[in-house]
Amino acid sequence: MNPIDGRPVATLEVMRDIIAQSPFNAFLGAEILVCADGVAELAVPIRPELTQHHGFVHGAVVGCVADNACAWAAASVAGDVLTAEYKLNLLAPAVGDRLLGRGRVLRASSRLVTAAADVYAERNGTERHVATMLATLMPLGAQTPS
Amino acid sequence: MNPIDGRPVATLEVMRDIIAQSPFNAFLGAEILVCADGVAELAVPIRPELTQHHGFVHGAVVGCVADNACAWAAASVAGDVLTAEYKLNLLAPAVGDRLLGRGRVLRASSRLVTAAADVYAERNGTERHVATMLATLMPLGAQTPS
């Protein structure tokens, strides 16, 4: 998938810098693994601070992994983006060693990017599909530095 | 709005106990203000740990406030619930002193609860509407203790 409008896109290095500047992602411990050509992947180690009262990872954390996967996939073809909206379906309780989020761009224009992501909980090397997201993002114009 | 099935419902006291047991909500600093008759309200003080790289509150935190507002409104008529899915529209950057989430049940049965929530960012006593959510939740059966 090519960059839209010949726009400068995010690379893995750029994204690592941006994530380091995001206090909430620092709290999550989000590590970006892939960010290129409309695809992104990240990992978040599961620890007690991220759980809810049943002991599962809190849905908002799962949602954040999916949202990041969509936004970072979008950034790889559209540069800086804002999330306009998303829908998250929670498929199974998230327990295990770490969460993996995998996002992909479905369609990109200079006005809107549609992306999807899946979240997996990895335990002892086995992945379980725990959530899926469908999101709409807005590329920020060159005149809107961020 | 009446409890469904004469089921034991969550009260403000019960919810405060549950929230205290939820490490992620403890990190957020979520305080529940209202939980009765299909309506819930909560407040989360805005602090740097909750922001992203533009300095706004991270979308996942806004989503968590909305998700909590929906789930706690649902709990007030259906007892313990699991979130099946939600959609969040982000309307404006969230900046200010605290986030307020207000949820309400649109329809409740023993199988599904539909709820909506709005999130406001309060700055110097003035509220701005920053997000809206539509969610589907599943009441946990008496045979599924949690």
Place this chain on the structure above:
Amino acid sequence: MNPIDGRPVATLEVMRDIIAQSPFNAFLGAEILVCADGVAELAVPIRPELTQHHGFVHGAVVGCVADNACAWAAASVAGDVLTAEYKLNLLAPAVGDRLLGRGRVLRASSRLVTAAADVYAERNGTERHVATMLATLMPLGAQTPS
């Protein structure tokens, strides 16, 4: 709610002309009742052609009433728009004499409009809330006549 960007907006008369040119809305028998200031209302008489195999109005028809209500509310502040995405929650079976859709703009900019709608089934003068929608629409630029 004011027009965005001083853009020419849709009025009830303009919308009636556009609806008359839309074969699918002609099949539905959609009548627009209100279209101004970020609010729209329409009515669709229920007839057998609009039902599914349980005898209820088909979900896609309910969805179309909600989608129209969102789009027409958006058109009243933003002129011609395209629907980017929507979420529909079906709350109760739709039976009765006619469907009423009521839409309202939650936030409008020159790039995106967020709108919500509710659908009611009217029977013998009594309304029942059967669906709710949250939608994102894109204003078409002046350079994109339609």
Place this chain on the structure above:
Amino acid sequence: MNPIDGRPVATLEVMRDIIAQSPFNAFLGAEILVCADGVAELAVPIRPELTQHHGFVHGAVVGCVADNACAWAAASVAGDVLTAEYKLNLLAPAVGDRLLGRGRVLRASSRLVTAAADVYAERNGTERHVATMLATLMPLGAQTPS
């Protein structure tokens, strides 16, 4: 994917009978092509009655194809289902000879089925991806014949 709970599931023959009893699907001219093991496919010939004022297939028709694809995929593992909610992202204008909807179950239990669908517009034998849906459906219990 196996039937949930050993429940009687929909087959292509059963679905053809049900579709024939659905006046709105008869209007659409929906033909089911596949319905087994959590997957469904259908085709709808594009004709002027299904379009809106720009000449594209109306979004509600695209949504109906996606909704049918999700519901019929769900029926293949869960028998009769009701759609609780769905989200539709419209990716490109739908023009051409026919719409193809392809649905798949992401997760099924006796309480909820999560399904996804994609809609393609076929023109001169070439497919274009025009929409994607994420849906939640409720299996109807054996005690709720329909």
